[in-house]
Amino acid sequence: QVQLQQWGAGLLKPSETLSLTCAVYGGSFSDYYWNWIRQSPGKGLEWIGEITHSGSTSYNPSLTSRVIMSVDTLKKQFSLKLTSVTAADTAIYYCAIWVPAAKKGYFLEWGQGTLAIVSS
Amino acid sequence: SSELTQDPAVSVALGQTVRITCQGDSLRSHYASWYQQKQGQAPILVMYGKNNRPSGIPDRFSGSTSGDPASLTITGAQAEDEADYFCGSRDSSDKRVFGGGTKLTVL
Numbered sequence: 001q002v003q004l005q006q007w008g009a010g011l012l013k014p015s016e017t018l019s020l021t022c023a024v025y026g027g028s029f030s031d032y033y034w035n036w037i038r039q040s041p042g043k044g045l046e047w048i049g050e051i052t053h054s055g056s057t058s059y060n061p062s063l064t065s066r067v068i069m070s071v072d073t074l075k076k077q078f079s080l081k082l083t084s085v086t087a088a089d090t091a092i093y094y095c096a097i098w099v100p101a102a103k104k105g106y107f108l109e110w111g112q113g114t115l116a117i118v119s120s
Numbered sequence: 121s122s123e124l125t126q127d128p129a130v131s132v133a134l135g136q137t138v139r140i141t142c143q144g145d146s147l148r149s150h151y152a153s154w155y156q157q158k159q160g161q162a163p164i165l166v167m168y169g170k171n172n173r174p175s176g177i178p179d180r181f182s183g184s185t186s187g188d189p190a191s192l193t194i195t196g197a198q199a200e201d202e203a204d205y206f207c208g209s210r211d212s213s214d215k216r217v218f219g220g221g222t223k224l225t226v227l
Contacts, residue, residue, distance in 0.1 A: 044206065044218060044219070045155075047218065104150075105151075106208065107216075108165060109165075
């Protein structure tokens, strides 16, 4: 059974960079795609982007200019950087596993979530 | 705005059946998946693929995950089913998308 544990700074000032990391326990690192999703307070889920074990990335067009994802296959970790944050980036950030099953892909597991607050 | 559309809220009497729907063009090409999120918790997968339930999800959860709309049905809703339910899929550019979520209240 694959599990995720995430961590990162929770309080940022405007214009700073949000940095989060997610560790993968169990399972094959190359079988899945590694995603970041966020949820603003009281709102729905917003997909941020995805990285594969080989480093290929796909980002939400609305965030692509500020998102950088990376992967460390030896440590079985993947990371998110979101630059130039504003109050609108205040949200709970989740890492999640995407199972790439042709037309039937789905998010198998989610991290516990990290609340990131942007405030001056 | 979401490319998948869900009713914001639905209620069901305890023990009755409720159907939560998800509409969107991408569902004509890709299956939906469904996620349950209880207050203060991370989402969990409750339905995926061709109407598959992960282990640990009660069999009162069923679904129609292909086609537009897709749906999640809870037959004999229990108090512990009260939660937000999100559908997910992919858009035409293979980006992941979510519905806005449906808040289920069990009366």
